[in-house]
Amino acid sequence: MNVSFEAGDIGELALARDFDAVVGRYVLMFTSDPADTVREIVEHLRPGGIAAFQEPDFTQGPYADPPSSLLDQIWQWIAEAFRKSGADTEMGHKLRNLYLRAGLSDLHLEADRLIGGGPDWGGYSHLVGLLKSVLPFLETSGITTAKEVQPDTLEQRLRHDIVSRDGIVVWLTIVRLWGRKP
Numbered sequence: 001m002n003v004s005f006e007a008g009d010i011g012e013l014a015l016a017r018d019f020d021a022v023v024g025r026y027v028l029m030f031t032s033d034p035a036d037t038v039r040e041i042v043e044h045l046r047p048g049g050i051a052a053f054q055e056p057d058f059t060q061g062p063y064a065d066p067p068s069s070l071l072d073q074i075w076q077w078i079a080e081a082f083r084k085s086g087a088d089t090e091m092g093h094k095l096r097n098l099y100l101r102a103g104l105s106d107l108h109l110e111a112d113r114l115i116g117g118g119p120d121w122g123g124y125s126h127l128v129g130l131l132k133s134v135l136p137f138l139e140t141s142g143i144t145t146a147k148e149v150q151p152d153t154l155e156q157r158l159r160h161d162i163v164s165r166d167g168i169v170v171w172l173t174i175v176r177l178w179g180r181k182p
Ligand SMILES: C[S@@+](CC[C@H](N)C(=O)[O-])C[C@H]1O[C@@H](n2cnc3c(N)ncnc32)[C@H](O)[C@@H]1O
Pocket: 008, 009, 010, 011, 024, 025, 026, 027, 030, 031
């Protein structure tokens, strides 16, 4: 068998071997000590092995052109939920420094921003799906209520708000970084 799965805390998993590559997306932002986590992961890389992580940066959240107060409100709720949960929402900016401190070299740093518009774009449901996934936390944290959010009609209202003005939505920045263990 060529593939096996092990579930557990990334900082505590006892791995019996080293690897050609370690890959992660939207994980480091949730770890309590990302510098330590990256160092431990790199210890399990073979010389010449690749570390490839992708993490977001919330500094400039999604925005619409022309501006949409509904989009801004949705993102404000989502961002507040992430920050209040303790997640590091600027991990994308910190990746390079973490790699350097872990001794990785040959770094390739890039970023992506999705952009879309029109009635068939998948971004509306993605954004509203994200909000729905954190809605229970928003309610228990006292940030907002389902009554205020009206989740059942939210995607339709957002789509209408953008499409009726021939607008576009620019997503948040997703940073990706490849590096090699010398
Ligand atoms: C936003 S999800 C990303 C899931 C997936 N990588 C993706 O890109 O769709 C964050 C993931 O990080 C995992 N995670 C957070 N802290 C972790 C830790 N200390 N050890 C292992 N996994 C962790 C969670 O279990 C969750 O699956």
